[in-house]
Amino acid sequence: MTTLMTTDGVSITLDDETITAFRSALRGDLILRDHAAYESARRVWNGNVDRRPALIARCAGVADVQRAVSFGRTHSLRLSIRDGGHSAPGYGTNDGGLVIDMSTMKGIRVDPASRTVRAEGGVIWRELDHETQAFGLATTGGTVSNTGIVGLTLGGGLGWLMGKHGLTIDNLISADVVTADGQFRKASASDHPDLFWALRGGGGNFGVITSLEYRVHEVPQVLGGLVLYPLDQARDMLRFYRDFCATLPDEAEAYAALLTAPQGIPVGAMILGYNGPIPDGEKILAGARQFGKPIADLVGPMPYTARQMMLDDPNATHGLQRYWRSALTERLSDELIDLLVEGASKFSSPLSAIIFFYMHGAAVGVAPTDTAFAARRTQWDFDLIGQWVNAAESASHIAWVKSLWDRLQPHLLGTAYVNHLSSDDRPEKVRASFGQNYDRLRQVKRVYDPTNLFRLNANIAP
16 A cells, blocks of 8 residues: 555555556656665755655656656646756655656757757756767757756756857747646647747646757857956956946856855856857957956866856755745846845855846847746846755755845845746745736646646646
């Protein structure tokens, strides 16, 4: 007998015959709590998420996904979809329910002639970049390399190429989806266009993505790297950065951070990139690299894959304890900058960070209603990231984030990049983050998931 939780939080028991029949229907593994792989299978990127699902269906293909969705729907089970497992709130796992685990679905096919790539739902960006860069190609794919392609795409997809080539969703050609009724559907501009619209920014609300097809672009060697400043220059650096962003051409990217250097001291950083001829990039970024008295200038030519991994360690290390808060902002006021620098001087952990990602160019050149991603304005995605190693210290590190966040909130918008919403964010903030598209998203939800089977996400209730 196996005890499980339903979508409504009610405990039910399924007999061994039912579980055995489900296991027999899968080509992949069905992992229960007594399975040797259970401990690793239940873990996600955020080590502070410590949940114990009753069943993990490690799918080998579309047929497995269909059967797992149907099993979850039939028994009204609490259901999580794990692609890369990278969401900070831990949407890819749950307590007592069923996890549909896509992590072994790794197929990738690049067509260099048509400049497209199709990849299965368990692929992470490092893997996709490895294949596309063999042909000198890439598409917008986040700012670290171990994010799952599906989760990043469904939330919009910020990344190093967004100024020039748009968000990830702006490069999405089609998606293969298993919806809540267990049916397989292709979503594209001509196939289920309402679903295709909703998938481009509406999060994981509408089904299980089994594969995605993207446009890819010629991306040879790029510029990338950090310019580091002592914390006593951070206020001036952030004020310069604020103004410098307004001068950027679409080919350039400029982010900013407050973090702890390997030597153990808090520092300010401009995180710079250029997607075009290296001499042009050197000229465009020269002003930032020459500002103030940096303690290190690490900017230089590098392969695209190296820039994708530049922020991986320690920022994206799998299994670190994490607690995030995030918001969008169209202004970096002097008051906000002062609060941030003061907060960085009191980091509770050397792994924590304060980061700004600038959205501009092609990323904001699409009408807000053309896709479900409504935040098509020149602005910053701001992230206050608490990270630490020892789970026993969680309370103090979370308290640091919450205390600083309370002081920052009046200077920020009441919306967030959907992929960076926190488990603590109120439903009002979730709704506001979908902006003017929320009502239309609810209509699509009613068509493809009327019972809200897919609810462990930045949820849109039908």
